Amino acid sequence: KKENSELETTDSQPEKKMEAESLGTETDLESNTAKMEQFLKKLGKKSNSRSIDLNNCRLTSTDAAELVALLPLLPDLEELDVSWNDFIGGALKPTILQIHHISKLKILRLNNCRLTTDDVLALGEILKTTPDLEELNLSWNSNVGGNLSQLLQGIQEGSKVQILKLMDCNLTAEDSESIGQVLPRMQNLEVFDLSINKNIGCNLNSIVQGLKNTACLKVLKLHTCGLTQDSIQILGAAFGHLPELRTLDLSSNKEVGGGFKDCAAHLAHLKYLQVLDLHQCSLLEEDIASLTQVIPLLSSLRELDLSANKKVGSSSENLLSRLRFLPELATLIINGCALGKDAFTAFAEASMYLPALQTLDLSWNKYVGGNLNLLLETLKLSSALQVLRLRSCSLISEDMALLASVIQTGHLTKLQQLDLSYNDSISDEGWAIFSQNVLFLKELTELDISLRPASFRECGLWFGHLLDGLTKLPRLSELGIQRWRISAPHEEDLEYFNRDHKRSIHFDYGGFQ
Template sequence: MESSSEVQRGSQKMSAIGLIMNQLRRKTSFTERRQKSGSFFWPGESSERRKGAEIKESDDADAKATDPGTDPTTSMDMEITSVVGWGRVKQFLEKLGKKPDSQVLSLSHCDLTATDIVELATLLPFLTQLEVVDLSWNDLVGGSLKALTFKLQHVGKLSLLRLCGCRLTAQDLEALGNGLEAVPLLELLDLSWNAGIGKANLHCLTSRFLPGCNMRELRLVDCQLTDADMTALGRALPVLTNLKHLDLSCNKITAEGIKEMSSSLHASHGLKTLKLHMCGLEEDALSSLGDVLKFIPSLEGLDVSGNKAARGGLARVAKSLALLTHLSCLDIHLCGLTDHDADALVEVLPSLSALTELNISSNKALGDRLQALLPTLPLANMRRLLLNNCGLSTASYQALGSAMSSLVLLESLNLSWNKSVGGHLKLLLGALLSMCKLQELRLSSCDLTTEDVLHLASAAKCGALSNVKQLDLSYNGGVGDTGWAGLLAEAGGLKSLEQLDVSLRPSTPTPASPWIPNLLEALPTLPSLTHLALQHWVLRQDERDKLDNITEKKKKGFLLECDKS
């Protein structure tokens, strides 16, 4: 059985029955399948006649729009056509449950079929102001994209196109490539989670990139790219002179593949962000990556996280990392870093004076080395420090506490799954009193005590948490009722709070009655709160009713995660 992640990422494997059903669905549009009101045509007309009539109407509108004549009658006809055309757009979108917008077309997860794509294509002449198109997660779009790209000349202002998880084929890529000339302002192209793009098919698109095109961001996450695809991408880089962000995450990339890309990467010397998350990079691939980085000294963000096979290979890329003097974000979480890697990191960090974000989470070997790493960081510039599940030792945690006073711009701190925090939270909170910049604080599964949470309440009362938007205190079953009640009593000091999570582990359901009154009293004083997680707390029916009554009065979109009574 396929995993849910494989299905989500657009796996091309389908059963024989699934293929037959999809062919049947392709012949029936979304609007026909959910017909509730009259269609654009009489019921007896065939789909071919409908398609022909729509295309003829669209072509007539195009001819009128380009006619140089100045006949007032013609102008009036054009205005009428425009009004009628917009009415068709509204009707099409409303049947999909969407509101019409002349600049944004967002139809992700709409179960679109090939017939819908043909119908949408006939509407593009009436959407000349369109800037954003998102057709993601409509897996029946694959194989029918040509009908849409043939009409791209009508949306010349398009700047963002997303086609994630659409089961795109080589023919779709070729059609898209042929249509790129019609959208010269396109800046972002996201084709992630389309397995058909890889398997040596990427050249169908990249070979049609135009010199000097405006493309600034290209996302190809989980597209099953091969070495041949990396070669095709490398050949396109000299054309993509404006490219700033490249995301190749979740593709199995070999050292040879990186070499193929690096051969032309010097042409993208303006690249700002490179993401290679979970690419199965091994030590030799890191060596090749080091050679790549030499060509992009302007790089500001590098993500090589989730590459466990590179364990012990950080030293191979360390010298090149030191050249990235503009690097502001470094993500190396879940890389199985060793003591040798930690030593290499200590040597590199002093050169990264522009660093503002560091994610070294889920590297437990760093738990004893943090006291050596912290002095090498530009602490006064740091905005995000993610240290969750690092196995912080007591000495490392104390070193962090001492460094907190220097982290004056810190906005996000994640210490979840570090047991050394429990019973010692006051060590960190003292420095917050003079900062008040923190927006995200995550302390999930930290063995917090009642006293820890009361210290948190005191910090809130003093205004030290006034900018906090996300507070995660989940999986801390050692906190008593007094702690939760005390924190909620100081809800006024959490005026910016948007997300609060105090869930328990599934194995430890506990009655919430002692502090629920404090929560009910606090909720109206938290105007920005949109997400409250209370999972595995036991609520009486009357308590749940009161909670529902208050949350229903919150603005639309409020999310309450709570077990059913």
Template sequence: METTDSKHQKTGSIKQSRSPFDLIVNQIWRKKSLTERWPQSSVSRFFKKSDNSTKTDCSTGRDGLEEVSLDSEANENKSTISAAVLPNFPSLEELDLSWNESIGGALNVLTSHFQHIPQLRVLELSSCALSALDISSLGESIQLLVNIEKIDLSWNCDLGGNLLLFTQKLQPSFTLKILKLVDCNLTAEDGIALGKTLSVITNLEILDLSMNKHVGCGLAGLFQELKCVPHLQVLKLCNCGLTQENIQDLGIALNHVPAMKKLVLSRNSIAGGFKESATHLLNVTELQVFDIHDCSLTEDDISALTQIIPLLKNLQVLNLAMNKNIGDAVRNLIARIRFLPKFKGLGVNNCNLFKESIVELADTLPNLTELETLDLSWNKCLSGNVGLLVQMLQSETRLRVVKLCSCNLTGQDLASLVSLSCAGFLSSLETLHLTYNDTVDDQSWVMFFKEIDGLKALSELDIGLMPLSHRECSPWLAVLLSCLPRLPSLLELGMHHWVISASQCELLDTFNHQHQRNIHFTY
């Protein structure tokens, strides 16, 4: 998902070389008479291998073409060309037309040929500038795709207020498992319409309505209808305008979706919502990921969750980030995470943690033997206290990602990390973010790069400064260069806002050339 929401930007001209799709077309031509053949030239230009791609845009299987992805830079009309192609591929299973805005207003040309692709399982039309007419056309033809399992209509803003044109045509015979409607400007009426549709798409496993901030008022009915989708495993409602009342309604609905594995409620102002509803989480015993970051949670919310979360034995990831009013209550929750045997990821960045919470985390860490991700960024209480965490880790960890951004770290904090790495306890670490710690002096960075060792798997390191900071990297650059061979997996080194001269940039490039490395230095 990160990032992934932004549109692809491509450059360069269309190459005239033969694409993998040409071979497929030629095979079809050999089996058809002259009167059955359609113009090859347009299709050849449209289905091609991208200059920047590592894989082809068309792939074949035993029964012919299984997947088609259309290049957004093609000059021909996407819908017209696609319509010409579809009748030739009755075994087509995946069709991805995403990020082609010229499709908007002409989708009916494509949907009129849906009867030729009855095996289609995946249809992706995200960011295609679909109009109300397109949505209506899709609704009228969708019943022809009896094997459809995934539909993605994300980032089509005109879907808002018009969702009923699509949902009212869905049939009970559908095998739809995945429905994504991210950032579609959905309204409360759309939420109501979708709720009524759940009784038809009973096989639904993944529903993503994120980034529709006006849909919240219409979700009460949808929550009531969750009883119709007992196989639902993923529900994403990030930034959907949820309220405290919505959380109470959702809590009751969780009784009907015991298979739920991932629940995302982030970026909704639901302060106080869990005070009375947290107990309903006990009905989703399979829950693995619980994301409630930036939800304005209160100490009462955290106190209620503290009683329930330790009982969710399958929970692997808990994201509480950006809840700045949870105070000291989170300390007790952190302490009880030790009872989760499969726990892998904790996000408490920007939570205004107190030192007592860090002490409690230090005491809990030895019990979190499966922990892979730890994000403590933007908590100033960590300054001078990293040693408290390190001293409790006396064996190799599974940590892959550690983020300590903007924590006012000191030289002693860096020394604690060095000690842990040299002991071999961070051998699995892949990502280490120390960004925005302008409080670390130059000599401490010299020590860090001179002594750091044991990070054989580290692929991403970020030591960038705050945007308005500008410091010379001269005091430690030479030591960094001598350190890089000890980081054999490093691919990304973030050095934003450090002042680096042209000659110093050349030294970095020379290192890559001489050591046959391809480290991306960002500054």
């Protein structure tokens, strides 16, 4: 009996030990979870064992120290975001050093954290210990510039990184070399954003050579990168190696004018391109002529932004007429393009063949005023239109009457945002007929009828009709009426509306005393 008892005791010891260890592990896990919940609750965040989002939480050095202590307790963490906490630069190095405990980390966002040079160098070492990292966002950290080679050394061959964002990082021409060297290791890269780095445009050769090895790339953003005529032509040579590219943003590079003469033909390689942003690129007539030949070949295009290119309006009747070959186009932005008679007429005719159009922005084109009737058929056929912007278009009362008739007859039923601001030439009669028909825009969420900054004007009787119409728009949340002087009776009507209809509409009517 004694032997049996001893045997039973010996056999049960490992089981009891395992049970104790399991219980201890569960207790530790519960304790760790409780600590993290308490920390996040203090910052107004909810606990998640796989994700910590401390974006814009005004973290202090004390908070950073507490986070450092907690990170080793979260081995399953996959996402860490401490972006827009610009008071903890220099205090992040200990946090970064703790990341080596988190082998499963997939997403790391450190936007606008005022990273110091030491932070950046430490991060380069830590990247070697995060083999599963899929997203790295270090945007708006100026000390990344000049230190990129040390940081990118942590990215190893066969990297899983799919998203790399380095916006406004003060990158240098030497950093361009470093980027070009690391891109061949990033064959899974899908999103690459170097926007607002004005010094890389003069040394694009290395980056372009690297891009030729990123066949999976879907999004390339080079907004405000100091691109020139020469660099845009160099970039064109990479397009044939980017068969999956969906988004191309070359906007706000004012020195590229003339570069598309020879580069535009390369765009034809981007068969699946959906978004093309060329706003504020100082396009010349020869650029537009080249684009006229290429645009119809981009049949998958869904968004096109040509705004703030003055030559579009004076020499682009052919370009705008070719829009009819883009059946999937959903967003068209051509504001500030100085559209003339021929260009606007060509656009009006082509727009009737854009059944998928959801957003149309014609703002800052004076010729639209008095000629909105040219878009009558388009407005009737645009059953998908959700956003219509006609800011500062010199609209007149006849245009408002036309718009009101289209609305009244059941068109534009899906319209959600309507911008009619800065059209000071509209008379009270024009505003009245519009106000009486606004109630038919049942999906409307935003309406802006503000006046120009230097203009002030008394509201007419039409304002009462407008308020009546608002009661029948259940989704409206924003009304811009800046610089309209509201009379005392109308002020009372506005207060009555807010009080009795219990609607959370934001009335933006500041700007006057």
